[in-house]
Amino acid sequence: MSDLLIIFRKPPVGTSWAREALDLALVGAAFGQQASLVFMGDGVYQLLDNQQPDQVEQKGTQAMMKALPMYDIDQIFVSEESLSERGLTKDQLGFDCELIGQTELQALLKTHKQVFNF
Amino acid sequence: MLNLADKQIPTDEEGYLENLSDWQPEVAELIAEAEGLELTESHWEILNLLRQFYQEFELSPAMRPLVKYIGIHLDKDKAKSIYLMQLFGESPAKLASKLAGLPKPTNCL
Numbered sequence: 001m002s003d004l005l006i007i008f009r010k011p012p013v014g015t016s017w018a019r020e021a022l023d024l025a026l027v028g029a030a031f032g033q034q035a036s037l038v039f040m041g042d043g044v045y046q047l048l049d050n051q052q053p054d055q056v057e058q059k060g061t062q063a064m065m066k067a068l069p070m071y072d073i074d075q076i077f078v079s080e081e082s083l084s085e086r087g088l089t090k091d092q093l094g095f096d097c098e099l100i101g102q103t104e105l106q107a108l109l110k111t112h113k114q115v116f117n118f
Numbered sequence: 119m120l121n122l123a124d125k126q127i128p129t130d131e132e133g134y135l136e137n138l139s140d141w142q143p144e145v146a147e148l149i150a151e152a153e154g155l156e157l158t159e160s161h162w163e164i165l166n167l168l169r170q171f172y173q174e175f176e177l178s179p180a181m182r183p184l185v186k187y188i189g190i191h192l193d194k195d196k197a198k199s200i201y202l203m204q205l206f207g208e209s210p211a212k213l214a215s216k217l218a219g220l221p222k223p224t225n226c227l
Contacts, residue, residue: 023224026177026180026224027224029182030180030181030182030183059176063174063175063176063177064175064176064177066174066175067174067175067177067183070175070179070183070186070187071180071182072182072186
C-alpha cells in the first residue's frame with residue numbers, strides 16, 4: 001500500500017469537504033496507511049486556534065483535527081503562501097504543522113502516488 | 119427500537135442510537151443484554167472512556183486510536199486490543215461504541 005497525500009482546500013464550515021477529507025485521513029490511518037495532510041487555500045482556516053463553529057450552528061473540524069495524533073497522523077503541512085495571503089501567521093494556528101513553499105509542495109506531489117484533493 | 123421502561127428509544131437497523139442524547143447507563147445495559155454480554159466494572163471503565171473520547175474529538179474511534187487513548191488515560195496493561203477483545207468480542211470498537219451510545223465508527227474494519 002502506498003501512502004496518501006490529502007490536500008485540504010476548503011474552510012472548516014459551510015460545506016462538508018473538510019470533514020470528508022479528515023474522514024479519509026482517519027480511515028486510511030485506521031487501515032495502516034500513512035497519511036500526510038496539506039492545508040492550502042482556504043483550507044488553512046481549518047488550522048486556526050479557537051474556532052467557534054457553534055456560532056454558525058455547525059460542528060467544524062477542530063475537535064476531529066485534535067484526534068489526529070491518536071491516529072498517528074503527524075505529517076501536517078501548511079502552505080506558507082496561503083497563510084500570508086490571508087494575513088495569518090503560524091502563531092495563530094492551533095496545530096503543530098510544518099510551513100512549506102511551492103518547491104516542497106511539488107516534492108510531496110511527486111513522491112505520492114495517491115493524491116486526494118478536497 | 120429499544121424499549122426502556124415506558125420509553126421507546128429509536129435505533130438504526132444495526133442497533134446504534136439515532137439520538138445520542140437518548141443514552142443513559144440503562145440503555146447500555148439493555149443493548150448489552152441483547153448482545154448476550156454482562157457489563158462489569160471493566161466494561162464500564164472502557165465505555166466511560168469512549169464517551170470521553172467522543173466528547174473530546176466528536177468521533178467514534180477505530181481500534182488503534184482507542185487503544186492509544188486507553189494507554190494515555192488508563193492502566194498500560196489495558197491498552198491492548200486483546201484486552202478489548204476479551205471484554206467486547208471480535209469487533210470491540212464497534213460493539214463498545216454501540217453500548218456507549220455513540221455513532222458507529224466509520225473508520226473501522
